[in-house]
Every structure is written in structure tokens, then in C-alpha cells.
Amino acid sequence: MNRPSPAGLLVALAFGIVFVVEGRTVLGMLGFELPLSVYFPVAGLLLVAMFVGLLLLPKTNSKQVAGT
Amino acid sequence: MNLFVDRYPEEAWIVRAALASSFLALFLGGIMGLIQGLHRTGFLQIVQDSTYYTVLTLHGVSMVLLFTIYFLVGFFQWAVTDSLDRSAEDIRFTKLWYFLMVAGTVMAAAAILGGFTDATNLEADVLYTFYAPLEAHPIFYIGLVTFVIGTWLAGVDWFRSWWAWKKEHPGERTPLRAFMVMTTMLMWYLATIGVAAAILFFILPWSLGLVDSVNSLLTRTLFWFFGHPVVYFWLMPAYMMWYVILPKLAGGRLFSDPLARIVFVLFLLLSVPTGIHHQYVDPGIAEGFKFVAMTNTMFLLLPSLLTAFTVVASMEHGARQRGGTGRLGWLRSLPWNKPAFTGMALAGLMFAAAGFSGMVNAGMNLNYVIHNTLWVPGHFHLTVGTAVALTFMASTYWFLPQITGNGVFSQRLGLVQVLLWFLGMVFMGNAMHRIGLAGEPRRTAEPFYDGVTFDTALGSISELHFQIALGSVILTVSLLLFMAHLFLSWFDVASNPAPDNGVIPEALSGPENAPIVLENLRLWTAIALVLILLTYALPLASIVSANGFFGSAGTLVGTAYEFAVSPFVGVVA
Amino acid sequence: MEIHRYETIWFAASLLLIVGFIGTITYGAVGVGVEMVDDSGGTVDPDNLGSHERFGDTGVHKVNESHYEVNMIAVHPSFIPSEIEIPAGSTVTFYMTASDVTHGFKLVDSNLNTMIIPGQVSEITAEFDEPGEYGFVCHEYCGSLHHEMAGNLSVVPEDEWGGVDS
């Protein structure tokens, strides 16, 4: 897998935040209720790790067709 | 010279005027939204509690009547002119309907804004649903009616174009965009019978003092006769963009033209006879009528589910055209750097989420849990507040050059803007749904009562209030970015050239494959009317026979009026 | 008209989903007997509630050992009565109407939910087995003090119940 473009990174980050927010709802529905002070640091760290991971990927040499 | 503005400068003027009105309303409504989001969560209360409802009226009316409908008329004018490739039959008539809408807006807005000061007797703190006997200044109702008449004439304008086109192209299929406009407008004519009757026959005469009272349940039922299909009036332009513009932006073309037509015909048929689903918990309406409305509502899911399929399929096709491969890998080949594309795709995603909460609303029994709680605004900020609003904003990044002749200011800024809207709505929408499940009511300045506590199954109410406030702020930032960007692009600050990409590609499976009967709009309208009669004749008759046309009391004038008008109303109803 | 195979499958699945929904809800309504608010409460003249046999006499009324009735009027910005006490283990039927504008009633933490519309009577019945405190709120905007319109329902142990309002 290659590193997403800057736009791709932004989109990935947005989705990451969404997963963090909704993740708490879903976990709660499944019966795992974590205190705020535990959930958000952990989820936040995971998010940062994901983002750094994406940045560490090699840059693309993709031959994408230019957008219209 | 492919740009719309070069080919049809006068029509482009109307489109620009309509869009400018639309975004002005969005801006105003957005500021009110921020005030609400901070006020009802207790974070910042810059207005009095009693003024909150003036703010909320302004928010509701600006957002769902002005922002959406002005955008619609602008977009439809473009769609008709461009797809039929002919000028308006008489541009003066086009201007007439636009200015009628503006006149109506000014009257209604004056009434609402009057609520902020004691200096005038103008006020309309009745929210956008104006349930009688809450009473607004008559100018509010007159303004609303004038606005709606403006939209009726707009429809007449487009039908004239279409009829003239058909004369010159006998036997040809109506171009897809024009077809979508015509079916949507037919639906609108049927839908607006409800509000028009409620206002003209009952509420306006009552607010002018001609009659003494109103039958609340009757005017309410007439409102929702209109109130459900109006949501499809907001949604149809968004659907149209998903069908005609999104596939192009994704790099491909629409999957199936005939299926798109079927979807719009289904909306024409089923949008109106569902309104009673907003009245599941109303007294005075028998359970059977509610059940019929629910069944129709569930079938109305069908065109939306079909749309979901087509949109995803068209996107995948586009991505593969752009070199995308793999089962899900093609997703990466979509033009995520284009705000027009990304915004619409996210809007579609949010709409899918909204579909789930919508199914809860639509279920007669589940509805009891969430009716009139904050869950409901949570739901429709995902539908009209995102699926529609974000699609409109996103499409503007593509659309604006067509009608101004200038390129947009910055695609990157646009991308940030649409992502922020998405994020803000995730925070606000999620929290509103959950807080609604805890029982907190909507339309409330201060949901902090003595002796009433709301408990959420998980987390805490204060955490959810914080999410609402945070979401409101993010949304407002997104909105301000949008307005700034709009301004910079409109006045061509960066002098970017307009990309020459106004042509909409034909669908993979073209219109010639569509059954010819789809073109017969008279037939579909007639069937829609029959369905409406079947669902509404009996409930309306029973409401009127139980409480009369005007509720209880009657003056001499009222009785005379009733006597003169009721036979006619009976026919209409 | 050619329709893609996936499209046909999707179409069929969609229809199945829809029919499934309608089926479950029909079962809920007919089979299990979830009660809906409907027209069973009848109508009233909102301007003459004082002389109405039911609403002239608001408050809790005993029908028999296990069945009670509560007659309520909603008028901005309060419920009459707003403090209600009933014994545990009873079935309660609420009759509600409005004398001014449209209001709403939601008993928090339950699915008791109805609109209260001038001229109409909302009738809802519920069972309260265990003692407990419930808040209820007006959930439809009814005027500038709408956010103050709320009340309380106490379900008390049978032997502590203070009797009907006099």
C-alpha cells in the first residue's frame, strides 16, 4: 500500500475521528462502557498511530488519471 | 464556449440570483443554529429563553424553506435550460416568479424578525410548522403563500419550456434532467395543496379575525399532508446531482437512465400519501389510517434504496475508468481531492446512516420512544442538514463556474470545508440521537427541569451536550469557510479560469431503453391523486365531522364564511 | 429495458426488507397488542372544559382497586395537575386535552408519548408495577415558557398512597 495523497490523508483523518466518536457509542451498545478519561486517550492515541503509520508509507508513484 | 453562462446569460442570471438568496438564508440560519446549539446545552446563552423560539423559527424557516427551495429553483432552471437546450420561453416571466418568491420571503422574514423587538407588533414565534392556534402576524402567512405561488409559477415556466420542446422534438424521450424536474414539480403541486388549503381557508382568515377559531387537528393534518412530501422536494435536487453530476465527477457515467426515471416516478406516486406518519401519536386519528401511512412510508424506502445502488455502482464504474482495481481498492481511485466529489460522497454516506434512524421514526411503535425528542432533529440534520445541504454546498464547487464563468478560489479549502461539515454533523448528529433516546425533548430553550432527569444508557448527558455544542461550532466554522470561499470565487479574486467541463455524459443504459409509459406524466399524476384520495379522504372527513371546519366556536361572520366555503373545501379535501 | 443482475438482486432484497418491516410492526400492533394513541378519546369543546364531566374534575380518580384514571389539562406553561401520585401495581388511563394550543406529553424513560391537541382527547393506558419517580415534559412548543412545562408522577407503595385528590 502507498501513502495517500494529502487529500487522501485529510479524508482518512476525518473518518478516523468519526470512528473514534461513534466507536464509543457502539462499544456502549455492546455493553463495554469505558470512562471518558480512559476511552479518549486510548482512542486518540490509536488515531495518531494510524495517521503516523499512513505518513510512514512510501510515497505513491501512482498514475492516476487527472480529475475532471 | 461551453459554459452555461456564455450560452444562456439571462437564465444564468436567475440561477445566480436564486443561489445567492439560498446561501444568504443558509448563512443566517447557520448563525441561528450555533446560537441554539450553545443555548440549549447551557454553554452560552446570549438570548433570552423566550427569544430562543424566535431564533428557532428563523433557523427552521431559513433552512428548510428558503435555503433549500431557492437552491432548488436555481438548479432546476439550469437543468431545464441546459438539458432541453433552449432559452426560457419568456425571461420576464422567469423574473416574475423569482421576484414573487423574494417578495414572499421579505414579508415572512419581516414577521419573524419582528419577534426580536418590541418596537413593532410584527411577530411569528410559531416555528416553521406554525401549528394553529399558535398565532403569527398575518403577514407571515401571506408571505409564505406568496413564496409558494412563486414556486408554482416557476413550475409553469419549466412546463412551458418542456411542452415547447416536445412540439419541436416529436417522439423523442425527454432528457433525463428535464424529466426529473417535471416529476418533482408535479409532486410539489400535489403536496402544496395541503398548506395552501390550511393557510388560505383556515389560518389566514382566522389570523385576520374573519373567523373565530381553527380546528387544530385539521390544519395540522393539512400541514403534514405537505410536510412529508416537502422533504422530497428538498431531496430531489440532491438525488438529481447524485444521478447526473456525481457519476461524471467520479470519472464515469450514470449506470442506468431508465432506472433513474422509475425512481422519480415512484417519488411522485408515494411522497404525499405518507404524511400521517408525522402524526402517529396524534389523538383523533384512527389507528388504521396511521397504519396505511406507515405502509406507504415503508414502500417509499424503495426508490431510496434503488438510488443507493445506482450511486455506488456509478461511482465504482467511474473509479474503474480511472484505473481503480480490486474489490474495495477502487475506492482509492476516486477523486477525493475534489470537494465537489468528496462532499457529495460523504453526504450520501450520511444519508445511509440517516436511513437507519428514519426506519425507527417510521415504525409506528418505535416512534413512541423518540417522537418529539432531540432524536428527530438528529435524524433530519443527517438528511436535509447533510445529505441535502452538503450536496448543495459540494456541488457548488462544480456548479459555480458554470453560472459565473469564474473558476473556484481553492479546491483545497473546499475540501477542508466539506470534511468539517461532515465531522461537525457526526458530533452533533450522534449526540442528538442519543440524547433523544434519553428522552430530552426538541424545541426547548432549557431542557433542565426541576424533578425531571434524563438518563442515557451510556456516557452522560453532559458529555452529549458537549458534543452538540462542539458539533455546532465545527459546523459554523465550516459554514463560514463556505461563505468566504463562495465570496472569493464569485468575485473572482484569484482570477482562476473556469474549467470547461459543463457537459453531462449519457448514461450507460440510455433513455431509449426506458418503457415508453414512463413518459406519460398525466397517468402518473392521476395515479398519485388516487393514492392521495385513498389515504386522506377518510381521515380528513372524520376530523371534520368530529370538530367541524373551524373547531368549536363560531361567530356570525364565521358561520357565514363557513357556510360559503365549506362545500368548496370539501371538494378540495 | 435491461436491468443488471445485481440490480435485480438488490431490488428483491429491498422489497423483502420493506415487507419484513411492515410484518414486524403489524405483529407488534395486532399480535402483541401494543396500544396506539388514536381517536378513542373523542372530542371536547376546548373553550368549555370547566363544565365538562371529565375535565371539569382534573386529577386522579379511582375506578376500582387496580384501575385509576388521570384527567389532565395542558395549558401553557403547565399541566393541571402537575404532581400525580398513584399506587404501585395499578393500571392507569390518562385522559388529556389542551385548552389553548397544541402541547405534548412524554413520560421520561417510558414509551408513553402523545400529542395534546385542542378539541381532541388523548387517551393512553399504562401499567405501573413498581414504585418509582417519573418526570414528564411537554414536548411540543407551546409558547415562550414552554421549557418550564413539566411535572412529576410518583408511583408509591400501595399502603403509602394518599388517595384521590379531593
Ligand code: HEM
Ligand atoms: C451550522 C449548522 C447547524 C447547526 C449548528 C444547527 C443546530 C440546530 C439545533 C441545535 C437544533 C435543535 C433546536 C431545538 O430543537 O431546540 C436545530 C433544529 C433544526 N435545524 Fe439545524 N443546525 C444547523 C444546520 C441546519 C441545516 C443545514 C438545516 C437544513 C437544511 C437545519 C434544519 C433544522 C430544522 C428544520 C430544525 C428544527 C426546527 C424546529 O424544530 O422548528 N439545520 N438545528
Ligand SMILES: [Cu+2]
Ligand atoms: Cu415524513
Ligand SMILES: [Cu+2]
Ligand atoms: Cu410546551
